[in-house]
Amino acid sequence: MDARHAIPSPSASQAAMSESNRSHILDYLFRHGVSSRAEIAQVLALTPAAITKITARLIDAGIIRETGDIEGRKKRRSIGLSLANDTIHVIGVKFARSIVQIAVFDLAGTQLSLQTLPPVTERTIRTTLDQIRTGIQHLLDEDRHIIAVGMAVPGPYLRDVGRTAVVSSMEGWRKVNFLHEFAQRFRVPVFVEQDARAGALAHYLFDRTNTCEYLAYYLIGEGLGLGVIEHGRLIDGALGAATEIGHVSIDVHGRPCECGNVGCLERYCSAVAIHQEILTRGLVAGADTMNHEEACLALFAAADDGDRKAQELVQEVGRYVGYGCVTIFNMFNPRRIVIGDIVSQAGPRLLRAVREVVNERAIPELNDATAISLSELSTDSAVSGGTAIAITHFLEHPSTFFDVPS
């Protein structure tokens, strides 16, 4: 017998089926808002008896609630069900290299609070970890509605180990085992995911303009990241380290990278690489005392003010971002690429340069079928990725968060 197919016991199979039905109901309510039992039963092919039983237990557990009459099909009035959005909260944490943010969201994706920690350096990583633990504990003490913490960390994140394999330009983070530092520390579960994958989930869950099941989120911040949703599901790889576009070589004879590879895309268009180039070319006064994000934003402002040399650098960066887009086309053939994080704040000038490269170099049929845009999630929503991870786990495995009677 094949080792891939372990035989579960019938009762385990039935429990899995119940959880699967619960998950489908919650996912439906998350995406469609208030809905009737009849509507949900029909979509999920459940009997009236089954839907009544399952929803009664979800109501008892406090996960969903009745919301009064709605107009159902054939104009008959029926009782609406909705998620208990306002009494289910999650914490999202974003680790970039020097930037750490902690936010609380409700289940509808509304941001309830946001704090940004002091900038992190190689020497303050341990202090930062303490601050995060204290911050999370404080939030959990204050808000009993919080059910989970989701953390977005730089990739390549080794999911089972709990550690990022390479953090270019800030190797101290490599030594941090996120699972050791945070799992089992709080009254709620903690989930950790590669940042761009978290960002892809955030766009999939919270961007109401998204109706696309083939979506790539292309994060260009202090590092580069990519998250790809293929037919409604994240591509994650055997170790959880897939879609690492930052360390894909665009020039096998190019700049060496700390990961061991040569010509990594990250070495040409990350905020760190741009900051270095700003200093080399002397484009922004005082850039040597700025952090990477500040220096990039000053450059983009100078370009918008008509500084030709600043415009040239933005144009060059845009071309490298574009080379990455062409590779994303050829590797993942998404319907939509959303560019986000620090570098996306260069705005339309960057997007024009990206499209110029794509028009030159992409296979025309793929170019015609793929939209490229800048992220429209609010800027503070850098942490919404962490939140999206936690919410996805909740929607998939509700009984691990709530005591659902079986």
Next chain:
Amino acid sequence: MDARHAIPSPSASQAAMSESNRSHILDYLFRHGVSSRAEIAQVLALTPAAITKITARLIDAGIIRETGDIEGRKKRRSIGLSLANDTIHVIGVKFARSIVQIAVFDLAGTQLSLQTLPPVTERTIRTTLDQIRTGIQHLLDEDRHIIAVGMAVPGPYLRDVGRTAVVSSMEGWRKVNFLHEFAQRFRVPVFVEQDARAGALAHYLFDRTNTCEYLAYYLIGEGLGLGVIEHGRLIDGALGAATEIGHVSIDVHGRPCECGNVGCLERYCSAVAIHQEILTRGLVAGADTMNHEEACLALFAAADDGDRKAQELVQEVGRYVGYGCVTIFNMFNPRRIVIGDIVSQAGPRLLRAVREVVNERAIPELNDATAISLSELSTDSAVSGGTAIAITHFLEHPSTFFDVPS
């Protein structure tokens, strides 16, 4: 309401559930061979009544059969079920650029016949298409057990259109619409898939040593291709044009490619590129009258015979194949990369060069967790990919091939 979730009728849902159960039973029998009803029922969490009903109808349809007593659990004798392997046949067709092969396989993956058509040139494409149609019709007339045709074609194949977007070095194929040429022509359905994706499926279905759900098949023939199985499912992209590693740039300042991109990997290590290099360096006598495969095989033989210049070229090619492997690591993080087709016949010398690059350039944690090997499916099994596509469709949607009583 979200356009993504069309509401099926309850009867449509139930029909889908029945088909899903049939598919799971067939898939189980395909992977595990002779099995008892009790074993299948337990794995799939079906009731004894349900398994009896479904298997009775599959037996009536001639898809499975009873095979006499087997020893079940608790040493009780029970009746075995198996797929009707010997009376279910499929045709597999492989289109490379100059090479077309047509084979018949049974459901167990045993090759029953193989024919190779005369070499194809730009001018003989239409003749070749006629030969394929005639050949398939002849096989169908002779063998009533054939239930489907699967075709493996070069990518980027646009699934819904039926056409390949770019066929470097033989653009005539671009004008061929495989769906127009072959669908609806025969008494059986025809399925078309990108060749390397078909190859990945073949390794997933037929390679009994494979126990891996994160598998990449890296085809290096007249063109380059990649097929990636992620958690047991092919990555295919919105248009079916994902995993096109041949047109991923490894040098944005490198050699221009017919696809519009610059520095495409295919320009450095395909059989076409190698043949060109053999001619430029004068490495093989008479190479100008050989086809690409013959020239490559002559080069590999010369290298094995101790020819230093031939060895150098194999080494260089291996390095480019290795750059591709590093990119596959970073983009897909598979557990296993299988290198196949013409260039894999360079053997251990090539694999050493690949591993040298990977050891230098891959993220160590990914390198440690990923096996790279040469394909062990027999050489003639170039067409087994087409076969694997047809069998996969049959296992997933049996009622579209057989009249299964409901």
